[in-house]
Amino acid sequence: MARSSRGEATPGMWRREAGTVVRRAEALPEQAAAPFAVVAGFRVVDVPTEWSSHSHPLHELVWVRGGTLTSRVGDRVFTVVEGHGLWMPAGVVHGGRATAGAEFYDALFAPDRTPFAFGEPKAIAMTPLLESLLTHLSRTDLDAAARARAEAVVFDVLQPSERQFALQLPGDPRIDAIAEALLADPADSRSLEDWARRLGVSDRTVTRAFRQATGLSFAQWRQMLRVHRALTLLAEGFDVMTVSEVLGYAQPSSFIAAFRRVMGTTPGAFFDRAEDAPGHVRNPVSSDQNS
Structure with a gap:
């Protein structure tokens, strides 16, 4: 039997699951990535979680394992599934919702040290190489040279997905x-x-x-x-x-x-x-x- 989908309806998004935790995203300083170009991290979302609308001074790439992430950006709804990520340019207002149990990954990119720019949200192909590189960059024991080499390869392999998972409202x-x-x-x-x-x-x-x-x-x-x-x-x-x-x-x-x-x-x-x-x-x- 399917779990009940009843919950509060939020404009422009799927009906919120019962038990969803709504969080306010913390503001990140522009220097959050310093002294690196890329900062990556990971956490498990234990319960259905929703982040209210917000923006970052840094570019952001998010992807999930074992669940999905839905993001509302203006008049579009993006669905992020395994094998794909979502690139969110710095300054773009967005909200998000992750399913319970999802392994939630994100990477923040310093705009002044990112040698490319996607001017709008895009689905990204999360290839094994890209995931491995970002996992590598989440380490805290990398020296500057090793980090610089890994970041350079990230910039080379980060590419939009062939299919953009966006629903136009x-x-x-x-x-x-x-x-x-x-x-x-x-x-x-x-x-x-x-x-x-x-x-x-x-x-x-x-x-x-x-x-x-x-x-x-x-x-x-x-x-x-x-x-x-x-x-x-x-x-x-x-x-x-x-x-x-x-x-x-x-x-x-x-x-x-x-x-x-x-x-x-x-x-x-x-x-x-x-x-x-x-x-x-x-x-x-x-x-x-x-x-």
């Missing part, structure tokens, strides 16, 4: 109620026509609004939203049948087909690839830094 008052309802309950099966009648607008208005705001049709956007939610549920250990029921699919095969259309592979193959990735080294160093 409409940000259009004509259809925002639809987006909020589906975020609260992805299984909501009301049709475009049902929504148009409820909102007192024409079917064409809803169709046009979704295309203009998200680049997708209503059906495509709902499918994308459901796959984003599925990533979190599957990472928490729910089986495909349970996830398909929670998301409102009549048959698991329908859910698998939808997942393949969005992600290019089946749920099983997607998560098997993440779990089988070689070179994963658990970082024993705890970090007090916040996402």
Whole structure:
């Protein structure tokens, strides 16, 4: 049986899990990375945890093992799963939510010593080499030369993922109620026509609004939203049948087909690839830094 998803609804995000701890991110000084270009850390999130909206004076890269991280940035929701990370540029306001039991990793990059700049949040391919290098940089016994060599390789291998896990929210008052309802309950099966009648607008208005705001049709956007939610549920250990029921699919095969259309592979193959990735080294160093 799936655990209850009932909890407080927060605008533009999934319904908050019962028992979620909401934390305020501590402000980091601009010199937090000094005298290094990269500072990395690790901790385990014992309970569902949410960080209120905040920004950092440093660039940040976050990734997880054994769970997922969801981040709201403006009108986009990013879902971070194993094998991928999320790059957050310095100064960008964001909030985050991690599932219980997730191994939460982060690395902070000093902007004046980072020889590249992603000007917006991006999904990053967390290759075994990149993870190993950042784990290496979490050590406190590295001399300056060893750290400089490792940091240089990090800058060489850090690359955006081929797939950006971002759900574009409409940000259009004509259809925002639809987006909020589906975020609260992805299984909501009301049709475009049902929504148009409820909102007192024409079917064409809803169709046009979704295309203009998200680049997708209503059906495509709902499918994308459901796959984003599925990533979190599957990472928490729910089986495909349970996830398909929670998301409102009549048959698991329908859910698998939808997942393949969005992600290019089946749920099983997607998560098997993440779990089988070689070179994963658990970082024993705890970090007090916040996402």
